[in-house]
Amino acid sequence: FALNEQIDLTNCEREPIHLLGAIQPTGCLIATSDDWRIRRVSANIGAHLGREPDDLLGELLNDVLSHKAMHDIGGRLHLLRGPNAMERLFGVPLQDGGVPYDLAIHMVEDTIVIEAEPSDLEDGLEAGTTVRGMIARLHQAEGFEGLCREAVRQIRGLTGFHRVMLYRFDHDGAGEVIAESAASFLSSFLGLRFPASDIPKQARLLYERNWLRLIGDIKAEPVPLVPQLDSRGKPLDLSISVLRSVSPIHIEYLGNMGVHASMSISVIRKGKLWGLIACHHNEPLRLAFERRTAAELFGQIFSLLLESRERDAELARVAEANKVHNRLMASLGAMRPGTRSLTDFLDMLGEVLPCDGIGLWSAGGTALRGHTPSTEEFAGLVRFLNRTASGSIYSTYNLGEVHAPARDYADRAAGILAIPLSRGPRDYLVFFRREVSRSVTWAGDPNKPMAVGPNGVRLTPRKSFAAWRQTVEGQCQPWTDSDMQMAERVRITLLEVVLQLADMAERERR
Ligand code: BLA
Incomplete structure (x- = not known):
């Protein structure tokens, strides 16, 4: 990389943000x-x-x-x-x-x-006492969502930022605002999604090493280091610096957003950047180093608590799915003669996994519930599965990519998880999920005028949001490991049931 290379929206990932030579x-x-x-x-x-x-x-x-x-x-x-x-x-x-x-x-x-x-002698922060109190309140918060809400509330209380958000990264680096505490005069960003490109890769890597950055005033002139290059011709690596002057592209983004001061605290799980506690202020904001240190410590403890709460939430979800599964088993076991097919159990099956629709394709009957392809489209999908899914569970979060006709119904079913129910002529139980962007709408104020800098409107949250929509066009929320595990259990249960049903049908015939 040449230090004098022009950085614009097309090559953000190449900007050496740790070598900008200014504080x-x-x-x-x-x-x-x-x-x-x-x-x-x-x-x-x-x-x-x-x-x-x-x-x-x-x-x-x-x-x-x-x-x-x-x-x-x-x-x-x-x-x-x-x-x-x-x-x-x-x-x-x-x-x-x-x-x-x-x-x-x-x-x-x-x-x-x-x-x-x-030093800010007016500040008078009792860092130890304050952080202890904040963490006590985190412990009292209920559940994963409660913990996240409490965390942003606490950081807002500690720092005075107008808006504090918990921004969580997706599998593909895009992010979602999953908790927010904001001054009443601001419109909410809760639930909004932004593309991975809003926080380029080198910035994420840096934020795994350095837990907090504050931009106290986006209008403040950066102060260059003297000399810029040392005797070996190298700029100073400011990765661990606390005063590092940040990327001008990002400054422009903040300006376009109407934000005057910004801070973010890394949230790290298992050594990887899981998300950021992102803070905005509509005026310049000074925050003493000791207060920033308290915020950083809080972020580190929050990161640890998050890990166990997330695991608890996952276990609770699995327990819930197990309950449904057991109920299903019980009903199937008590099935009376005359019940011909699984279709009677579709609604219950739909509760086993988070989905927007469910379909059954079988010799005993075909049925669809919720957001799904039409029967005809389903027939085409089953032919595709017969060619592709060689007897095991098949899943994709971007069906249109592998099965072109599905592009016409991405609004109903962008992704599938298909469970084969037999070996011979293929029968399937298929879970459907809609396009992820369908379920998310822009929450910002559409009428609010905003200034736009030299790199144009792309560097505004609204355009970011639009850019995110484009990157996930035709995709659903990906199937998780626990979704796949649950699907495997359902597959085994249903194989059993299918055999029973065939048996029953046989006996009735005789
Ligand atoms: C950095 N971008 C950041 C940071 C955030 C965001 C939180 C960390 C720095 C900070 O604390 O301010 C993005 N901030 C957001 C988002 C929301 C928010 C999504 O509040 C939503 C509510 N940014 C762009 C584009 C590029 C870009 C298109 O939008 C480049 C093409 C670059 N963002 C960019 C760079 C940094 C950055 C280079 C690193 C800044 C630095 O640490 O030097």
Whole structure:
């Protein structure tokens, strides 16, 4: 990648967002070699240390900072283990008699990076007590959804953002707003979906390493580092920086959205980015480093709780499906002579898996319930299955891709899970799901005027939403592992029943 390559909407994934060489103006940055010689500073350093970059570069940091500051910083260095480690100090005067600063210290290879922001003495946060209280309320929240709702409420309380959302990523990197706490003057984003491209891949990878980023004021001029390139011609890697100035493309996006300040906290499950707690403010917002640290800690604990709650919710769903399954077994067992086919049990079968419609194709009768293809279309689908599904369960969330005629009925059935009921002439039980975008509608205010930047309307939430719709056109919500497991159980039960039915029919004939 060439640093001077023009970045636009077509090549966002190539923007080296960790190498942009600038920080936000709420603090300053000093980078030294491992023997404390100053190698780089932010251009605004004079406002903080009273000495300009030219005067500082090449100096020893010991000759610039107070003895106490050096002692405190030095004491943290040995704690920095691993590539993502960062140490924090709060309320440390950098120079004798100077104002206190909050410090973030990390290492990039053999470079020591110190970022300093003036402490907010008014803030008065009791971080420990506050986070404890927040987590106690998380524990009290009921269920998975309750937990998510409580989390956004707590973060809004801690930070004062106008809007706090929990944004969860899908299997394909697209995302959905699954919880929201917002000021009453804002229209809701709850339930909205956005395409993967709104948060490009390199940003996601970065957010797995660095849990929080704040853009306090999108209008603030970034402060360049001096010099941009070191003696080896390399820019400073700002991946772990807390003041990193963010991508101008993203700044434009926020501006188009009418957002003045943005923050996001990573939600990580099993080492992978599961989602973000995304925050918006319609005015610039300053948030002391200690408060951000509390928010980050909260995000980490929320991530852990989420994992177990999600598992609980999944178990509850499976238990529910099992109940239906058992009820089904009982009814089938008690089947009276005269019952000829499974069609009588279709409604009950439809409850075993989340679906929008269900169909049975069998010698004993064909039936359709809910959103499904027509009988004729179903016949075509069964011919397709006979060619494709060699006796085992077949599923797809994009039927139109493999069976062209299905494109005409994606609004009713975009995806299928088909259970074969016999080996010979093929009988099937088929679960149908509608196109996912059918069930999601834009919730933002369509009449609200918005400013649009140089990269055009694509960088607005409404266009994003439209772009998401395009990427999932013709697709349903994918079938999950537990859907597949349940389908397998249903298959085994039904094979048994089909044999019984055949047996019964045989006896009646005699
Ligand atoms: C980053 N994009 C982000 C971030 C979010 C979003 C949350 C993380 C940075 C932050 O905390 O602000 C997207 N924000 C959203 C979405 C919602 C929201 C979807 O509130 C919905 C409610 N962005 C685009 C397009 C491109 C793009 C089309 O929309 C590129 C083609 C780029 N987004 C982009 C980049 C970043 C980003 C480069 C990284 C910013 C950085 O960390 O430097």
